[in-house]
Amino acid sequence: MKRLLLCVGLTAQxxxxxxxxxxxxxxxxRTSGESAAWQFELDSSVYAGSVDPDLRDLAVFNAAGQAVPMTIRPVELPDSQVEQRASVPVLALPDGRRGGTGVDLHLVVERDAAGRLRRLEAQSTGEPTVAVEPREWLLDLAAFDRGIDYLELDWDAPRDKLIARFEVRGSNDLQxxxxxxxxxxxxxxxxxGARIERRNIDLSTTRLRxxxxLRTDDGLPLAGLRAEAGRTRHVAGxxxxxxxxxxxxxRLGELDADKTRFLYVLNPAVPATDVKVNLSSDNAVAQLDVLASADEAPASGRWVRRxxxxxxxxxxxxDVIDNGFAALxxxxxxxxxxxxxxxPLAAPPDVVVGYRPARLLFLAxxxxxxxxxxxxxxxxxxxxxxxxxxxxxxxxxxxxxxxxVADLGDSRASAGAKALRPAQQPVNWKRWLLWSVLIGAAAVVGGIAISLLRGSGEGRGEERQQPPEE
Known part of the structure; x- marks a missing residue:
């Protein structure tokens, strides 16, 4: 995986x-936590700042100022949270230290051929003189092969005046x-009449089995402790x-608005998918063509019917009955x-467009x-x-x-308007030098040709002036 990300990164640089x-x-x-890849929704500041119709004038840079691999893509599903939640087996472990005599505790673990837990049992030897409530519990998370984010505890008693503290540890081998x-x-x-209840224990996502x-306070014992584990997953769409x-x-470009042609601008330019046209007069109807362009002042051939x-x-x-939204x-x-x-229409219709912001995805x-x-x-x-x-x-x-999922902070100027001006093309000195040589060579050839023509004309004149022989 690291090799693959490195190859993509080298391509980026x-x-x-x-x-x-x-x-x-x-x-x-803004990111929280760690992830190999991040995604976020493009907000209005991104659409307003981009001058490329396909949003290709964007880039993501890391702290070293290096461009990282990125792409812009629409996604199909809405944002959602998916939660997996289930009860987990809880085994109370006897605490021989509180019993009055020595107690040896043995943990019996039995797995099948595939490594799945079949039996988990705590056995003790010795007879504590005083029965004690358990202060330590073992939980099996076999149902959560992709890890958990939290535990939620519950118990039979007491149901009031309880503040309990725990130390939570995890293991894959029980050692x-x-x-x-x-x-x-x-x-x-x-x-x-006021009730405060907090039974959740938050954990960084752990895949330990x-x-x-371990109960760390000396408060009232918990009778009948049970637990549910949960994993929350954010799905972006x-x-x-x-x-x-x-x-x-x-006016837009070469066109003027009139009674049958109405012109509008969008600020910012957005990837519109729907349009809603509200006519200004009651009991009015109109057959409309919606044309669009990515240009600020489009020429006549730059309009596309959508x-x-x-x-x-x-x-x-x-009651007002009007047309609904139309898909573009x-x-x-x-x-x-x-x-x-x-x-013809009496006044320009009111127009709103709908769009779904794209998402930018980049590798960290x-x-x-x-x-x-x-x-x-x-x-x-x-x-x-x-x-x-x-x-x-x-x-x-x-x-x-x-x-x-990440999100965006506030936009601030970098190069400003300077970055939006087309770069001046450097003077191609080689091209001009080549043309100069060609023009000079043509002049030399032309001069030689003129000289030869003049010489030929003078020779013929001398021949005509010679007297005839007697």
Missing amino acids: AGMAASPADYANVIPI RWDLLNADATVVMIEQD YLRL SARVQWLQAASVE ARFVAFRLLQDG TPGPRIRSLRLDSAT EGNGPFLLAVGSASERYPDYPIEPALVSLRSRFGPEWQPA
Whole structure:
């Protein structure tokens, strides 16, 4: 896996040698925890800062200022949380230290041929003179092969005035135990009708097979302790539709608005998927063509029809009935919008467009914090071979694995408007020198030709002036 990520990383560094200073704006990427890959939703500041119709003027940089592998993609499912939760076997371990005589404790573990636990039993020898409540418990997490995030405890008694503290350790072989939580506290208190109850013990995601709970306080014993384990997984998908008001204008490029043509601009340019046209007059109807362009001032040949539908607004008994949303055919981001009506309309319709923000996915190559750079007239991210890395991650962590979800901070200026100006083309001195040599050679050849022609003309004149022989 490391080799695969390294190969992708080398491709990233070879494919893009730019830095955050080559982009108009930069936005901090906020991450929590560790993950091989991250993803986040592109917000309005990204769409406003990008000047490329396909959002290719974006880049993600690590703390060393190196570009990391990234891609932009839509996803199909909504964001969700998937929780796996189940009761786990709890075995109370006798505490011979409190009994009054020596007690030897033996743990009997029996597994089948596949290594699954078949029997777990604590046996003790010796007779403690005083019966004691258990202060230590063993939990089997065989049902959670991908780990757990928390425990939730419950017990039969007491149900009030309880504050209990635990030390939690984990193991795979029941011999070596790792400390997972040194001071986990559960509370159950009721007073004057108010009840405070906290029975969860949070754990960093652990894949250890067994847990051991050790009661560290001297409070009331817990009778009938039982436990449920849980694992919460965040699944990222496509965001809900967001709506953007289109601004009506009188002129776009070579076109002027009139009674059958209405012009609009979108700020920022977005990958619109739906449009809602609200006619301004009651009891009106119009056959509309929706045309779009990624340009700010599109030429006549730069408009693409994205929808055709009938818009209407009917008023009956005080109720308004109008057309719904119309779907747009797929295409690039829309910056300019145009409505062509088959019949004249009294006023420009009100237009809103719907879009689903795309997600940017990147591999966490190098150390964070990571930075998103936005907006450049010349820089474009290459097509990184990210998919093999994701396939490898899913093969290890399961087909439902998704990159962790990050979010964006506040945008700040980097190179500013300078990054949005096209770079000046350097003077091609070799080309000019070649043309100079060619023109000079042509002049020399022309001069020689003229000299030869003049010499030939003078010779013929001398021949004509010679007298005839007698």
